Amino acid sequence: MEKSESVIQGFANRRTFLKNGMMAAGATAVAAGLLPGRVSAFGEEDEKSGRLTKGDAAILRFLAAAEILETDLWVQYNELGGVQDNEVPGGSGSAPYTTALQVLDMDMPQYIHDNTEDEFTHEDFINAYLASKGADIVDLEPFRTLPGSKATGSSGKPRLTNLMELTVDTSWWTRYRSRTKNPDFGDTFPQAIPSLAVGKHPAIPRTDDDLTPHDHIQAIANTAGFHFGTIEQGGTSLYPSLAQRVTSVEVLRIVLSIGPTEAMHFQTWQDKAGNAPPLTDPKDPTLVFPNLNAPPFGGEDFQTNLIMPEPTVFLRGSLPVCSIVRPTGTKGAAMGAATFLTAMGLFRGQSPAFFAALRDLAEDADEARRECERRDE
Numbered sequence: 477m478e479k480s481e482s483v484i485q486g487f488a489n490r491r492t493f494l495k496n497g498m499m500a501a502g503a504t505a506v507a508a509g510l511l512p513g514r515v516s517a518f519g520e521e522d523e524k525s526g527r528l529t530k531g532d533a534a535i536l537r538f539l540a541a542a543e544i545l546e547t548d549l550w551v552q553y554n555e556l557g558g559v560q561d562n563e564v565p566g567g568s569g570s571a572p573y574t575t576a577l578q579v580l581d582m583d584m585p586q587y588i589h590d591n592t593e594d595e596f597t598h599e600d601f602i603n604a605y606l607a608s609k610g611a612d613i614v615d616l617e618p619f620r621t622l623p624g625s626k627a628t629g630s631s632g633k634p635r636l637t638n639l640m641e642l643t644v645d646t647s648w649w650t651r652y653r654s655r656t657k658n659p660d661f662g663d664t665f666p667q668a669i670p671s672l673a674v675g676k677h678p679a680i681p682r683t684d685d686d687l688t689p690h691d692h693i694q695a696i697a698n699t700a701g702f703h704f705g706t707i708e709q710g711g712t713s714l715y716p717s718l719a720q721r722v723t724s725v726e727v728l729r730i731v732l733s734i735g736p737t738e739a740m741h742f743q744t745w746q747d748k749a750g751n752a753p754p755l756t757d758p759k760d761p762t763l764v765f766p767n768l769n770a771p772p773f774g775g776e777d778f779q780t781n782l783i784m785p786e787p788t789v790f791l792r793g794s795l796p797v798c799s800i801v802r803p804t805g806t807k808g809a810a811m812g813a814a815t816f817l818t819a820m821g822l823f824r825g826q827s828p829a830f831f832a833a834l835r836d837l838a839e840d841a842d843e844a845r846r847e848c849e850r851r852d853e
């Protein structure tokens with residue numbers, strides 16, 4: 477291994493889970509008909525990047541991990557508030573939670589279902605592609621230890637992510653409405669829902685006690701409505717950020733083809749979040765959803781029907797403003813995503829080995845360089 481010196485804590489764990497994962501997820505892929513007859517050949521593969529460059533394999537593995545985590549959280553939303561069917565099985569729905577979500581849009585269950593299915597396909601495709609190139613794939617099943625919701629409708633199976641103690645950053649709302657600022661220039665943005673950005677908030681009912689009173693389950697649905705946007709704007713930035721360091725044109729095609737679907741999700745959720753009814757959670761009066769169209773909110777920074785990105789400064793101040801995804805800076809993008817997901821409380825209760833593995837995958841992805849650039853250096 478070329479990098480034995482630089483790899484610190486978590487290396488042993490990660491090698492263990494990649495090797496174990498190779499077996500477990502390979503078997504899953506075969507069961508799903510994705511990799512007929514490939515398991516043994518690929519199980520004997522020693523080169524972890526296979527026919528990919530080390531950097532491309534590392535970027536795809538970080539994206540696979542992110543997609544596995546996305547899938548896990550979306551499955552929890554689908555079990556309680558989506559459409560449970562043979563495309564996205566599991567759970568049996570919570571009528572009070574689903575009804576509260578439908579206040580944001582009658583089609584919320586269908587959108588939740590479709591977003592969940594998309595994440596499954598992202599995860600499966602990236603891992604299957606890695607395997608097809610003889611590269612190690614990612615499997616996080618050993619970390620499926622969190623208890624999840626006990627509310628009626630939940631499957632009750634162990635989870636990778638925690639949707640019951642979230643600290644939701646809603647600054648994407650004002651970031652995409654600003655005409656003068658860009659996070660790639662170091663700019664920061666006010667929160668749309670300041671009280672969601674502090675404390676710990678459930679985005680799904682934790683037990684049936686959360687189903688009443690009405691405004692409490694609505695506050696949980698509102699939290700979910702904003703969390704959907706928070707997650708998907710992250711994916712919208714992550715793919716173009718990492719694409720800049722991909723070498724293979726085919727890997728670039730993968731990244732450029734999945735990334736925009738994250739933007740389609742984000743666009744939908746941004747529109748729906750604006751329909752979250754203003755209220756104060758009767759079981760947690762510190763949680764307030766303000767009317768974003770009225771003072772002290774309102775105006776271009778908050779207006780709820782302003783859902784297309786405002787043009788803003790891009791690359792250099794001397795260039796004209798441009799309607800763009802933001803941020804797209806590539807330096808440290810994977811670690812930035814890992815830190816962002818951790819800070820929102822998505823992994824509260826996870827083991828130190830989980831965080832070490834996530835950090836290690838992010839570090840490797842951030843070490844990736846375009847091969848042509850490397851030759852120029």
Ligand SMILES: [Fe+2]
Pocket residue numbers: 543546594595598711738
């Ligand atoms: Fe995804």
Ligand SMILES: [Fe+2]
Pocket residue numbers: 546595707708711738741
């Ligand atoms: Fe996504």
